[in-house]
Amino acid sequence: MSLLDVRDLSVVFQRRGERPFTAVDKVSFTVEPGQTVGLVGESGCGKSVTSLAIMGLLPKRGNKVTGEVLFEGTDLLKLRPDDMRDRRGRDIGMIFQDPLSSLNPVIPIGVQVAEVLERHQGRERKQALREARELLDAVGIPDPDRRLKEYPHQISGGMRQRALIAIALACKPRLLIADEPTTALDVTIQAQILTLLKQLVDDTGTALIMITHDLGVVAGLCDTVNVLYGGKVVERARRHELFGQPRHPYTHGLLNSVPRLDSIRGERLHAIRGSVADNIPWTEGCAFAPRCDNVVDACLEGPPPLEPTATGGDLRCNNPVSEEVAVP
Amino acid sequence: MTERTGPLVELRDVKVHFPIKSGLLVDRTVGYVYAVDGVSLSINAGETYGLVGESGCGKSTLGRGLLRLVEPTDGEIVFDGTDVRALKGETMRRARRRMQMIFQDPLSSLDPRQSVESLLVEGLKAHGLAKDKAETNRRLRETLEAVGLPASALTKYPHEFSGGQRQRIGIARALVLNPDLIVADEPVSALDVSIQAQVLNLLKDLQTERGLTYLIIAHDLAVVRHISDTVGVMYLGGLVEEASSEDLYREPLHPYTRALMSAVPVPDPLVEDRRERILLAGDLPSPSNPPAGCRFHTRCPWAQPTRCGDERPALREVTAGHRVACHYAEDIEAGRIRPHEVEPELVRPVDGDLPGDPGELIPTP
């Protein structure tokens, strides 16, 4: 049994007087124990909504969530709010992009970590604070004894993200969901945090869902990568296959659009034309068709299905990039 | 056509210090943010100079100081042979037309109540260039075409466009004045990758067609390296290294550049799996209280007991066209000095750095 088995997860937002909007459209993927799985795509493709739906953190009103989110066989979507709250923090930890808004500004860092241990592990305050100190130390916060008593605004953005990781890890969750955890940080601080996450995953055996728009972050971290476009998974592959042999025209286009640090300078970038504003609804065909160089008639006749590939991945495309075309 | 005619812009020891005020009744200056603290560089006509560095290192302030959108505290700014800081009134206004700026966030830098036409005409009017109606119209259409927008865009408003299109409007607004220099502050960092590529290509094409000179400011080293002829790396208000884009990548000489370069993720697992990271310990020190000596010495894995802590290294030419501000650049390059562990120092966020209000609270789990 997979640790997490997301089946046909859909999220439809419905505001009064507006047409329903499908932000996540029958997304399915699995996470095995200890595995690191990437969700990548451009802004608005549904990455955050997917993670919020898994965690049961979407607003109570104005949206409809369907499908199944099986965590060790239990459908989280069917849990009572109390039970779900218990799962969060104990079984599943979460790290967000903006640590400041996820931390309580009026409670010292140490107490915030300790409270998690008290609530979910039944520790006494004293013992909890001792363990909190160890956790802060483990996530690389210098001088943890003093940091315990400090408030979020007294430490830097990078240190706040470390504190948030400490909170997420406090109960030794089996799954960690990180939504753009380094996007707001400088690149040298990002390197610190990614190294820390990788090391924690190795040491604790926690599975990790890494959500990011940065293909570089995924390349060094994830075992399997899901590429999202317009709320659907369009390609899924192990990272070496995905980057070495991208088959979906969107994935291929994305990899060709990024200037690489190690590429020859001055070469023109192969931009994908248009923008997501040009998408057609999936019900009418492939949402990417208006921007796609490989488009064929079938692409405008209905949604292409997600089908298994020879290399063990999945692909949603009528006319994939041929396997000979290498990424320059 | 790119003509290489020597420097269009020369900065000599430019400083921009912001006073830190305190006191409720009487404003008292209790210190300074040394946002830019002695930067000298020159930008050749028709070329792109890329300025890279982490948040708060003074990139934007330098760009704004160059255009005198913020008044430099000290130093010389020479534009096409004229000392810009000495210009006043009408002469400054004329110089301004030749130096335009593009901003990061296309939406917040455009007035939402102004149509594209009025946004573009505004600049022309300010410079007395909108006198002839037919000529103005021709100019607007030509500019829109140059940035890849249809003429129908003129009657629309910024919110009717996507992020990439809004950045094209931002570029059009600068371009319509037919400038010689464009300072672009993070022109693509708010855009999705696929749109970034479109805008970077557009900037390149416009430069080739019009012989524009660019100062491109960005935190993304891969973007900067891609688009620039020369790259300058900033750390805490100072330039620590400057080289041609190729040399900088092939042979980064400053320890900070090395760390920065090793930290940039590359979308290629084969590269990622075998690369060595130079992880810097701790955070960036505050620019209001920069370390003495070499400003990087609190985090430098190669720092030495002599000189690093008390003598600020000058930016000096180490090989032809490659300038570095490190006392030990040659020894490090030759492997005579080895990196060592650094104890992270704790850095307090300065009040000014606090990102607004704490936002909505998500209860701790």
Ligand SMILES: Nc1ncnc2c1ncn2[C@@H]1O[C@H](COP(=O)(O)OP(=O)(O)OP(=O)(O)O)[C@@H](O)[C@H]1O
């Ligand atoms: N008007 C101002 N008053 C006071 N301090 C300022 C002002 N403008 C900038 N600063 C400070 O000067 C320093 C340099 O700021 P600047 O905006 O130039 O950095 P930057 O390199 O562009 O950073 P980023 O990558 O975050 O845009 C920062 O510490 C900033 O807080």
Ligand SMILES: Nc1ncnc2c1ncn2[C@@H]1O[C@H](COP(=O)(O)OP(=O)(O)O)[C@@H](O)[C@H]1O
């Ligand atoms: N609470 C909400 N109400 C309505 N629409 C929403 C809400 N949250 C997100 N969306 C929309 O759902 C889509 C996917 O959003 P999101 O998952 O946040 O994207 P990303 O992939 O950038 O994380 C976007 O079009 C977004 O505007």
Ligand code: SF4
């Ligand atoms: S299904 Fe058709 S339009 Fe969609 S990505 Fe594949 S080839 Fe392009």
Ligand code: SF4
């Ligand atoms: S001068 Fe010293 S501290 Fe500064 S970069 Fe060079 S070796 Fe490091």
Ligand SMILES: [Mg+2]
């Ligand atoms: Mg998101």
Ligand SMILES: [Mg+2]
């Ligand atoms: Mg800036």
